[in-house]
Amino acid sequence: MTVLEDAVAAVGVSKHFGATTALSGVTMRIAPGETHALVGRNGAGKSTLVSLLTGLQRPDEGEIRFGDAWRGRVACVFQRSTIIPSLSVAENLFLNRQAGRGPIRWGALRRRAGELLAEYDVGVDPAALAGELDVEQRQLVEIARALSQGARFIILDEPTARLDGPAIERLFARMRSLSASGVTMLFISHHLQEVFAVCDTVTVLRDARWVLTRPVADIGHDELVAAMTGEAAGLAGATDRRPADAAAPAVLELSGLGLHGAYEPLDLRIRAGEIVGVTGSGSSGKVSLAETVGGLRRASAGTVQVGGEPVGTGVPAALAAGIGLVPQDRHREGLVPLLSVAENATLPIAGELGPAGVIVPARRRAIAEELIRRYDIRAEGPGAPVASLSGGNAQKVVLARALSTRPRVLVLINPTAGVDVRSKESLLGAVRAAADAGTGVLMVSDELDDLRHCDRVLVMFHGRVTAELQAGWSDTDVVAAVEGVSA
Structure with missing residues (x-):
């Protein structure tokens, strides 16, 4: 054979x-x-x-x-x-092979492109701009x-x-x-x-x-999900965290909130002290949802309210309303690398660091030292460049800054991505402490270990909330919902 x-x-x-x-x-x-x-x-x-x-x-x-x-x-x-959006379809199809020797024959190039597109049943004009x-x-x-x-x-x-x-x-x-x-x-x-x-x-x-x-x-579906997670169906995913008070007032309310092309209008209420997780694949819309609540994106429909009051558009409005944000990319959106740990950690509360908008260095240093102690930030001191920190400690600075305003709502996007186990435990401990003090938390994450700390988990699929899992879910439940199959 x-x-x-x-x-x-x-x-x-x-x-x-x-x-x-x-x-x-x-x-x-x-x-x-x-x-x-x-x-x-x-x-x-x-x-x-x-x-x-x-x-x-x-x-x-x-x-x-x-x-x-x-x-x-x-x-x-x-x-x-x-x-390449600035080139035509034909140019993209034959990039770096538009012609042999001599000048490009544009008419012949477009004819060749048309024949190729027809062969593979692609209904596109070869002369069209690819960016369109x-x-x-x-x-x-x-x-x-x-x-x-x-x-x-x-x-x-x-x-x-x-x-x-x-x-x-x-x-x-x-x-x-x-x-x-x-x-x-x-x-x-x-x-x-x-x-x-x-x-x-x-x-x-x-x-x-x-x-x-x-x-x-x-x-089968179950066997495939189990192979991905290393867990058989039915294993609990809960932690020993005390459940949120069911009678607590809502601190965050989303009403018909939607963003065209990212996620469909949805409603969500988060109570004081409640941690709500959101997960899904890269195309689910989960990150766009968190960025809308945090002020990084403008909603195309619906409203955001904190404590019953509408929140305006943009990051300053979100901060003023009591929303703290840990963004997805700490390097591009979460830190100013040329500034110190103290300067980064206290940016949102600069107005509290001295009279008439003048920062008193001793005041900033004292607050920064307290944040470093509280969030276990391993740095040489408040004056150390934030760029000198490890990934986990840099992420702690971003979280410390978000919590420095004592927010009513904390929005987290993949808060433990790329950090070591010890830093992950420290970060999640700080989030639990904030919730225990009454902060409502919206945590978007791909990590099952993060989601275990949530009172409930919403699963998004292609822009829609398709499942809501209460505490006690198994890894299989979450993965199956994320992948769009039944567990």
């Missing part, structure tokens, strides 16, 4: 970034012509494996192998488009470009993250057609129902390690 060679294989690959192990001894084999799913929670190692398959990184151990028919014929369609295309059209142009370059192994990295239902179905129809023609695909998605809809085989990574590879037809 003849055994077909693998189209692509990663064999015992490991990759380290400093002290962090991104992949550890992972093996994955992809058969010719199959659509192979790669799934795992955030941080499982999926992106690192893709970087090895595409040649962007070299493995520290192990090797990447390609069959003769697939070597040099690899393309990746990333979640973030690589289309919608998300689905840009993605199809990228796929057509890859195929026109002779790609026979295509990596689709979260291809449905920004598509609506009908567009997803059209993408799947094209994927099935490509598979029938012999194109091999690696499909990466957070939505497990899509794996069952369009893939032949699935590989699961967890904590940088290979967990299983199985034909999709031979694995």
